[in-house]
Amino acid sequence: xxxxxxxxxxxxxxxxxxxxxxxxxxxxxxxxxxxxxxxxxxxxxxxxxxxxxxxxxxxxxxxxxxxxxxxxxxxxxxxxxxxxxxxxxxxxxxxxxxxxxxxxxxxxxxxxxxxxxxxxxxxxxxxxxxxxxxxxxxxxxxxxxxxxxxxxxxxxxxxxxxxxxxxxxxxxxxxxxxxxxxxxxx
Numbered sequence: 001x002x003x004x005x006x007x008x009x010x011x012x013x014x015x016x017x018x019x020x021x022x023x024x025x026x027x028x029x030x031x032x033x034x035x036x037x038x039x040x041x042x043x044x045x046x047x048x049x050x051x052x053x054x055x056x057x058x059x060x061x062x063x064x065x066x067x068x069x070x071x072x073x074x075x076x077x078x079x080x081x082x083x084x085x086x087x088x089x090x091x092x093x094x095x096x097x098x099x100x101x102x103x104x105x106x107x108x109x110x111x112x113x114x115x116x117x118x119x120x121x122x123x124x125x126x127x128x129x130x131x132x133x134x135x136x137x138x139x140x141x142x143x144x145x146x147x148x149x150x151x152x153x154x155x156x157x158x159x160x161x162x163x164x165x166x167x168x169x170x171x172x173x174x175x176x177x178x179x180x181x182x183x184x185x186x
Contacts, residue, residue, distance in 0.1 A: 015076045020126035022085050023119065025078035025094060028068040032079050035090035037061035039111035046170035048108055048146050052071040054170035074098050075100060076132065080110065080123045094123045096133050104135040108152070115148065124156045137183055141166060158182045 018025040027038075037056060039045055046054035053060065068077035075097040083089045092110030099105055116156070121150045128138065140158060142149040143166075154160075158180035165174045 011076050016132050018126045018130050020122050024081045026081050028065050028077050030078050032090050033061045033126050042112050043111050048148050050166050090118050094127050102136040104133045106140040120152045121155050128156055141177045141179045153180045
């Protein structure tokens with residue numbers, strides 16, 4: 001095992017719980033499978049991501065939660081949990097994937113019923129503020145037909161970097177994207 005792999009493995013076990021005004025970002029647990037399957041089965045949610053298929057195949061949510069709980073993972077995934085404030089236990093997820101050179105890629109989605117509530121901005125802002133990977137740079141991308149997610153990133157201090165394309169499993173196509181970055185304080 002390389003030194004980088006060892007460090008990544010050690011960090012994988014240390015996924016903090018992050019509190020925001022209305023939400024708690026917490027590691028996924030097996031009981032989240034049902035709500036994750038419910039939200040990601042929605043075509044609108046799936047088509048806003050690169051990796052969620054539509055229709056959602058049996059076992060996909062279980063496999064996602066299992067990967068997120070694996071101590072050897074390279075991606076940390078947090079449930080956006082509003083239960084402490086009378087909301088649902090899972091409103092969506094936010095994630096960080098480790099990259100080279102102290103960089104991470106941020107991803108997020110929220111259930112369609114929670115769009116335009118500020119939950120995505122609050123979750124992303126909370127994760128950025130804590131910076132649990134100790135990243136010097138965060139990257140994120142959104143599909144160009146999703147300006148709401150682009151606003152979440154710019155509201156959280158991300159700057160537009162450029163245009164690209166990514167494959168969307170749900171759309172079975174390449175989709176134009178906007179790429180963003182956020183340099184973290186030293």
